[in-house]
Amino acid sequence: MPEEVNGKTPRRKENSITAQLRGIWRRISLEAVGAVVYGGVDRRLELSDAIEHALKHKVPRHVNWTYCFGGITFFLFLVLAATGILLTLYYRPSSSDAYESVKYIMNDVRFGWLIRSIHHWAANLMAFTVLAHMVRVYFHGAYKHPRELNWIAGVFLLALTLAFGFTGYLLPWDQKAYWGTTVGTRMPAAMPFIGDFMKLFLRGGDEVTGRTLSRFYSLHVVILPMVTTFFLAAHFAMIRRQGISKPM
Amino acid sequence: MTEQDKKQPQLQDEESGGIPFYPLHFMKEVMVVTAVLLVILALSIFFPAGLQEAADSFSTPEHIKPEWVFLAMYQLLKYVPQGVAFGNVTYLNLFVAATGILGLAVAALPFLDRSPHTMARKRPLFLALGLLALALFVVFTYLGHFSGARDPIFGMLIP
DSSP states (O other), rough: OOOOOTTBOOOOOOOHHHHHHHHHHHHHHHHHHIITTTTTHHHHHHHHHHHHHHHHHHETTOGGGGGGGHHHHHHHHHHHHHHHHHHHTOOOOOOOHHOOOOHHHTTSSSSHHHHHHHHHHHHHHHHHOOOOOHHHHTTTTSSTTTOOHHHHHHHHHHHHHHHHHHHHHTTTBBHHHHHHHHHHTTHHSSSSSTHHHHHHHHHHSSOOOOOHHHHHHHHIIIIIIHHHHHHHHHHHHHHHHOOOOOOO | OOOOHHHHHHHHHGSSEEEEEEIIHHHHHHHHHHHHHHHHHHHHHOOHHHHHHHHOTOOSSOOOOOOGGGGHHHHHHHTTSSEEEEEEEEEEHHHHHHHHHHHHHHHHHHOOOOOSOOOOGGGGHHHHHHHHHHHHHHHHHHHHTTTBBBOOTOOOBBB
């Protein structure tokens, strides 16, 4: 006798352990949402129907492993936010203190080296998964009508990811950071018409100094996270509205 | 087909089939996330983030390289000739402008590739452009990574 799940019998018989596990998992999760987690809250706000509707939303069958990179990117963004917040507890954004504070994080703060290393690797992996996600969308033609706006939101998110990487690179204030930024800011300084302005805007002067560090810190931990959160929300809302594309 | 379907042909399949996001698809996501976390942890433990000497504006290191995402751009910049192209416009100005135009073209991609096909082999031009861009990115990232030394595959000294 196949187990009844949500009032429907499963279409095909599965091997019994998997079926039982799935049954338990479904029962725990859906009833937890309905009764346990939102019990008292739900009697007042009546959220469970909306949440259940959202959670039962169908994921199309053509979704395969190549569709995972966008989701992984978002997960890495959350990892970066969490480890980044922890790093701000000890990091001091000034040209006299930054290097020593990073050294302190690496050598003296308990698990500080691990938190900074996770931040470092998650950032590198995120750049990779953003590109992989973009390549998948490109070759599936998933940017086509009606998803043009979501492609543009994605291009903004790519630019924001690169800006995160570029500003974060300076923060340890070691030789690599300092000279990497000195060379890197030559590129926007060569922009036609607005080059001089861009150089002043980014460096806060003619050279890379403590002012540059303050700017990059502000961009890295305040401005870019805010803007990125906005674009992520738009990106996800559009996916939800338009569904996951199907290659034809 | 209803009027709505004609307007948005790719949206038809959505409601008809598939597995519920929660809990079945969510379970897969939990597994993927766990795998990604394990990879990050392994990399962090075996290759912790480094820290060089403190910044010193009076001592320029020999090879200054950016993060790997910018390596292709860094390598391409080396092939841009120094000096003035015309008037007070340098070759670097032209290169940066070209990069900006390329960025805008990428953003405008859905309006440039207007064919209704999404399958890669039914739009050969954009398939070719995509593969070319991907190949250039990989090649110049490789060259950038080994620039200033001999690359391990061909043993060439890379500028």
